[in-house]
Amino acid sequence: xxxxxxxxxxxxxxxxxxxxxxxxxxxxxxxxxxxxxxxxxxxxxxxxxxxxxxxxxxxxxxxxxxxxxxxxxxxxxxxxxxxxxxxxxxxxxxxxxxxxxxxxxxxxxxxxxxxxxxxxxxxxxxxxxxxxxxxxxxxxxxxxxxxxxxxxxxxxxxxxxxxxxxxxxxxxxxxxxxxxxxxxxxxxxxxxxxxxxxxxxxxxxxxxxxxxxxxxxxxxxxxxxxxxxxxxxx
Numbered sequence: 001x002x003x004x005x006x007x008x009x010x011x012x013x014x015x016x017x018x019x020x021x022x023x024x025x026x027x028x029x030x031x032x033x034x035x036x037x038x039x040x041x042x043x044x045x046x047x048x049x050x051x052x053x054x055x056x057x058x059x060x061x062x063x064x065x066x067x068x069x070x071x072x073x074x075x076x077x078x079x080x081x082x083x084x085x086x087x088x089x090x091x092x093x094x095x096x097x098x099x100x101x102x103x104x105x106x107x108x109x110x111x112x113x114x115x116x117x118x119x120x121x122x123x124x125x126x127x128x129x130x131x132x133x134x135x136x137x138x139x140x141x142x143x144x145x146x147x148x149x150x151x152x153x154x155x156x157x158x159x160x161x162x163x164x165x166x167x168x169x170x171x172x173x174x175x176x177x178x179x180x181x182x183x184x185x186x187x188x189x190x191x192x193x194x195x196x197x198x199x200x201x202x203x204x205x206x207x208x209x210x211x212x213x214x215x216x217x218x219x220x221x222x223x224x225x226x227x228x229x230x231x232x233x234x
Contacts, residue, residue, distance in 0.1 A: 010066055010093070012093070028108065029055070029108050032135075032189050033054045033055070033074035033106060033108075033190075034054055035182075035189050035190065035191070035202070036052065036074060036106075036191070038203075039191065039192050039200055039202065040052050040192070042200070042202075042203060043192060043200050047082075048081065049080065050076065050077065050078050050079075050080065051076070051077045051080050051081070051084075051089070051092070052074065052076050053074065053075050053077075053089070053092055053102075054073070054074050055072075056071065056072075056091055056092055057069030057070075057071050057091040058070050058071070058072065058091075058093075058094070059091060059092065059093040059094065059095075060094045060127050061095070062127050062128075063123060063126070063127075066095075069091065070120065072106060072107060072120075073107050074105070074106040075092070075104060075106065075129075076102060076104040076171070077092070077097065077101070077103060078100070078103050078171065079100050080097050080098070080100050101128050101129060102129050103131060104129065104130065104132075104168070104171065105124055105129050105131075105133070106133045106135065106190075107120060107132075107133070107135070108135045108136070109134065109135065109136035109138070109140075109143065111138075116134055116136075117143065117145065124153075124158075125153060125156075125157070125158055128153065129153065130153050130168075131150060131152055131153075131168055131171070132151040132152075133148075133151075133175060134151070135147070135148055135190060136148070137188060147177075148176070148177055150166045165191075165197055165199075167193065167197075172195075173193065173194070174192065174193035174195070174197065175190060175191070175193065176190070176193055177189070178190075178191045178199055180205075
């Protein structure tokens with residue numbers, strides 16, 4: 001925690017760049033984190049105490065300079081406003097968020113390594129990020145790591161956690177990989193899970209399940225000689 005005088009000298013988010021302007025290496029670096037965001041919008045629709053940022057600068061005072069951000073592919077903070085002052089954030093400065101640091105950060109590896117296993121790990125450790133998730137589906141052999149890794153800050157160091165999906169009690173969610181058809185394409189994506197390991201479905205998946213249940217019910221009624229289109233109240 002900084003002294004009030006030093007805090008007052010820190011720049012506001014209106015004065016800071018939104019990110020480091022480094023372009024993403026591939027479309028998945030934006031697409032897959034946004035799936036997690038859209039799921040949270042459904043899972044926590046009635047909660048106003050969280051924020052999930054995608055490719056956004058996180059400004060802090062534990063690095064080389066408060067004006068130099070770290071830019072995760074995605075991050076989650078708890079205990080902050082969904083809309084800061086009723087407005088969308090341009091960036092995330094911990095001194096404007098009651099010193100709440102992200103509880104989770106996500107980095108996705110691409111053909112250009114960005115220090116995810118060393119430099120950024122050290123940055124997040126100093127910042128105090130509790131969970132650090134590294135998703136490396138294509139280049140994990142090159143990097144001599146696993147395709148999906150969850151690190152938890154225990155004491156002064158990150159320790160690799162075992163199990164997938166991995167449940168994070170401090171967040172109340174698990175995270176893991178899943179194969180599904182998205183926009184007509186079979187692919188792997190990251191998803192949230194409950195404590196029992198059940199995956200939270202996307203809105204499209206929920207709608208599909210409801211259609212299947214309705215069709216099954218209609219078929220059952222027909223087997224009983226009942227026309228589902230002529231039920232009382234229809």
